Amino acid sequence: MRRSSSLFFLFLAFFCDWARASMGMAELPAAPGDGPVTVFYPSADAARPTQRARFTLDLAVQGAPVPGNGRLVIVSHGSGGAPWVHADIARSLVEAGFVVAMPEHKADNYKDDSDPGPDSWTMRPAEVSRAIDAVARDPRFAPMLRLDKVGMYGMSAGGHTALSLAGGRWSPAAFARHCEANLVDDFQSCVGLITRLTGGPLDGIRKWAALFVIRHRFGDDVAPREHTDPRIAAIVAGVPSSADFDMASLADPRVPLGLITAGQDRWLIPRFHSDRVLAACLPRCELIADMPTGGHGALLSPPPPELSGLIGDMLDDPPGFDRQNVLPDVNTKTTAFFRKHLLP
Template identity: 80%
Template sequence: MRCLFFPLPALGLALLSGLAHAAMGFSEISAAAGDGPVTVFYPSSSEAQPVRRGPFTLDVAAQGTPVRGNGRLIVVSHGSGGAPWVHADLARTLVDAGFIVAMPEHKADNYKDNGNPGPDSWTMRPAEVSRAIDAVARDARLAPLLQFDKVGVYGMSAGGHTALSLAGGRWSPAAFLRHCEANLEGDFQTCVGLITRLTGSWFDRIRKWGALFVIRHRFADSTPREHQDPRIVAIVAGVPGSADFDMASLATPRVPLGLITAQQDRWLVPRYHSDRVLAACLPRCELIADLPTGGHGALLSPLPPGLTGLIGDMLNDPPGFDRAVLPEVDRKTTAFFSTHLLP
């Protein structure tokens, strides 16, 4: 398959090999009251062992002894209904380069509780990222190994929406409503999630009416949402949700911004989302990788097995997509952070 990448800086190449001998440590730490746990991956001197988490087996040093890496933290914001484990391959590449990786559990929009995805969650997520940084900064084992003046953020899907917010993007629930009123059929899964789908039958009229009824009832607030954290100085957004952003606010990102796109994404259709962001911010942002045959779940690595029904249709790989390209995407992402976070 064709896969487009930007050149890997020499600095990134050197750093990627720096800690490849260390195991990947794994632990959970507590965040602020009311927040879920923060899962942390880090370089460790302890021995890695297979650890089972859901359908995944991770080769990690659970509660292993942390060792000093490059002194920088990356926070990963998961997608709707997401879990830390689906970003474990990216975490390993980042840890091998010396980064510590923290993954907050976004409230009511995670694999244990997906009761309130969408604009309500998108409003809360950026502050949850900031509180995850605070949590790591309080941790007695990890905080001494880090400097917190230069933190990176990676987000995928709804996490990509979080990333764009932290990059200076402004959005509002009312903008989400306007988008769905104008593009409901073309971007149906963005507007309704995984509740239902269009089938081409006469019942689609009822589905669309019901979707707009709920959205109009819940998302009329036009107050702009924005969140800044001066510690965050480099951001990567993977297949981000972005149709509700004021693109003028992303024309000049407040920090270096990289994007990863997948042209066969049917959950966040590119022409409404990532293509709009790129049109607004290039050349002031970077296209880290474009996956012409990748779907919405292309950046989930490992991909959850056995997905069926609508969620399977949205996340399973389209025909022709080769997952062998993903380690290179992870290396490019790591090099982006190395370039912008390391001295």
């Protein structure tokens, strides 16, 4: 039955306008207190090379939308992230008929990265809900969408958002406890890109300063963070930040949950993050794709160009990672997951 449904979907797509459409792009204005929401969608207008930040993308900017499959997927970017590094997964989803919306997370985006970490993680799930609201208010997209079953995809800090929306509970104090116990082994997860351990004489000061700040800011905040949205019906978490979650809360996700992992992730070491989630939720979640040779930036596609220093070390592809062959397959599997759980 499932195979015949898939064949019917492909047959239908052949005759639909969106099957031959380009990828449109529009920006919904920011609501009070929020950043803008970038929307990608099937468009009848021709795409043209378009410069966005350091990227050139083929987009039909403000192109006329055409009806797709009637479903929306929200994408939550990583720390300091932007919509443009998720353009390839957006294109895969748009080619399958989805509308894709990406909120700009406050004080943790490429324009303003002043407050990443637990403060941002606390706000992000509600920002996802308000992004759905923003699309629902827009007269171009609202008539084409059924918002009773929305998909959600998040990568890195966006993966943390995804796990929250899947029913996961976490607290800033749990983040502090994790860093107290595993500071050296999971240093970048605890401090981000502010500094790194070098093996030199200043490492002791770096570790002391990191723990002082983490304990002072987060150690006493034990209130569990929870946020769900009944409209969200399927979730994908890519290389998620997750060491601060109560894993019991992820043992039975409230909606279908898929994971994407990267074996060479040195920013969010798998044994503290994605491996723990999989151990807690399997078989009630699904491993969509494992990239044994992929690093933390493997899902950034197109990848940020000309990175250097610590951010380059964390996000550039490790030797041996076959991006050209691996990423299209991961995007296809991710799109298939949303098609399976969101379409009739």
